[in-house]
Amino acid sequence: MITVELDNFSLKQICQSGQCFRMRETEENTYELIAGDQYLKLTQEGTIVTFHCSDVEFLCYWVPYFDIDADYAGYIEKINPRDHYLSAAAECGSGIRILRQDLWEMIITFLISQQNNISRIRGCIDRLCKRYGEQKYSEEGVEYWTFPTAEQLGTATEEELRALGMGYRAKYLVETTRSILSGEVSLEKLYRMCYYRRARQELMKLSGVGEKVADCICLFALHHMDAFPIDTHIRQVLDIHYKRGFPNRRYHGLRGIMQQYIFYYELTGAADIHRTK
DNA sequence: GGCCAGGTGTTAA
DNA sequence: TTAACACATGGC
Numbered sequence: 089m090i091t092v093e094l095d096n097f098s099l100k101q102i103c104q105s106g107q108c109f110r111m112r113e114t115e116e117n118t119y120e121l122i123a124g125d126q127y128l129k130l131t132q133e134g135t136i137v138t139f140h141c142s143d144v145e146f147l148c149y150w151v152p153y154f155d156i157d158a159d160y161a162g163y164i165e166k167i168n169p170r171d172h173y174l175s176a177a178a179e180c181g182s183g184i185r186i187l188r189q190d191l192w193e194m195i196i197t198f199l200i201s202q203q204n205n206i207s208r209i210r211g212c213i214d215r216l217c218k219r220y221g222e223q224k225y226s227e228e229g230v231e232y233w234t235f236p237t238a239e240q241l242g243t244a245t246e247e248e249l250r251a252l253g254m255g256y257r258a259k260y261l262v263e264t265t266r267s268i269l270s271g272e273v274s275l276e277k278l279y280r281m282c283y284y285r286r287a288r289q290e291l292m293k294l295s296g297v298g299e300k301v302a303d304c305i306c307l308f309a310l311h312h313m314d315a316f317p318i319d320t321h322i323r324q325v326l327d328i329h330y331k332r333g334f335p336n337r338r339y340h341g342l343r344g345i346m347q348q349y350i351f352y353y354e355l356t357g358a359a360d361i362h363r364t365k
Numbered sequence: 366g367g368c369c370a371g372g373t374g375t376t377a378a
Numbered sequence: 379t380t381a382a383c384a385c386a387t388g389g390c
Contacts, residue, residue, distance in 0.1 A: 106371065198371075205370040208388060255386030260373080298373045319371035351371075 090146045091138045096160035098183020099132045105184050105352045106206055107308045109197055109213045110235070123153060124190055125234045127226040155185045155311075163345050168338065173329045174346065177353035184348050187308060191275050192268070193235045194309035195294065198301045199260050206355075215252050220244060238268045260296025267294055284312035307344040316343040321354045 099119045103111050111121040119130045126149065129140040139146050151157060164178045200212045213235075220236035220243070242265050249258035267273045273293055281287040287310055291302040303317035316334070318326070326334060339346050353359045 201370095202372040203370060203385080204372090204387085205389070208370080211388090250386080253387070256373095256384085257386080259385095296373065300372060304371070317371070320369085321371070355371090 089138060089140050090143055091136060092156075093135050094137050094156065095135060096164070096182050097132075097135070097137060097154070097156070097185065099130055099137070101181050101183040101352065102154075102185055102187070104356065105181065105348055106355060107304075107348070108187055108189060109210050120230070120232075122232050122234070125222070125224065127224070127230065127232050129226070129228070129230075153188050155188065158185075160185065160345070163342055166339070166342060167346075168335070171335075173325075174349065177349040177359070178346075180356070180358045181349045181352035184345070184352055186311065186313065186345055186348065188311050189309050190235070191278060191305070191309040192238055194305045195264065195268075195291070195297070196235075196241070196261065198304040198308075199264060199296045200254060200257055201304070202257065202296070202301060204255075204257075212252070212254060216241075216254075219248075219252060238265055241265050242269050257296060263295035264297070278310065281310075284310075284314050287312060288315070307347075313344040314341050316347045319351075321351060322347060325350055325354060325359075 099117075100113065102108065103113055103119060108121070110123065111119055114120050117132050119132075121128045121130065126145075128150065131138045131140075139150055141150065160182070164182060167174050167178055169175060196216070197209070197213060200216075201209050204212070217233040217235055220240045221233040222240075223231065223233055225231055241261070244262070244265075246258045246262045249261055252258075254261060268275060273290060278287055278290055281290065284306055288299075288302045288306055291297050291305055292299070297305070300317050300319055303315040306312040306315035307317065316322075316336075334343070336343060
């Protein structure tokens with residue numbers, strides 16, 4: 089167990105930011121997270137965050153995962169103070185972090201996310217893990233299922249996935265899994281690609297991966313902080329608040345976190361207050 | 366009961 | 379290059 093004081097860090101906001109579907113609040117200020125084949129319990133009181141794991145696991149795994157060493161206050165300072173909308177959004181979601189999640193998991197997760205709502209996405213992921221993942225137990229005896237590997241998901245048929253409630257995305261899941269298993273698209277190569285645009289283009293070779301899903305994968309797995317996923321919510325914000333376009337130049341290399349502040353602001357309903365002003 | 370949800374692929378102009 | 383449409387399913 090390790091306890092640290094962290095600024096600009098909120099488990100609640102990270103949990104609700106819609107980038108991770110395997111983290112949940114189990115009780116007040118207590119969260120559980122499954123990442124890779126790891127299970128982690130976390131608690132937070134104010135700026136004090138407790139990671140229920142060893143020092144080594146914290147340093148080697150969870151520090152990079154939660155982007156703990158990055159200076160998010162510095163990101164927020166770069167916001168144009170005359171942009172009242174973005175300033176309010178960042179203030180609202182100032183504890184959000186861009187996680188470093190598993191690439192394969194993000195590909196499958198955001199394939200499922202398309203034309204879908206958050207609660208149903210969670211359900212789909214849960215069913216997928218229980219059906220094709222591995223059952224495990226934490227040190228405290230909490231039961232959990234790992235996210236299915238490409239090999240494990242490779243055993244699924246389109247019919248099975250439809251029966252599991254994946255809808256029309258079942259076909260995308262089967263085809264994309266095949267592309268990864270065959271090596272037509274290489275996860276290792278994607279991890280090594282330094283340029284956001286290259287990775288994005290490569291991801292879009294996968295069935296069911298368009299611009300938006302590719303951007304989510306780039307941001308939430310590959311940590312390309314310039315990725316700016318445009319979904320229905322963001323589209324509306326751009327139409328209302330950024331009629332002359334989002335200031336991409338100003339926020340070059342930071343567009344991803346700005347997108348998350350906006351998305352969270354819209355999702356939590358805090359933006360409604362702003363809009364009626 | 367329509368409408369919407371972190372869109373994409375296909376087809377036709 | 380752009381526009382219209384189909385695609386599953388659950389929650390409101």
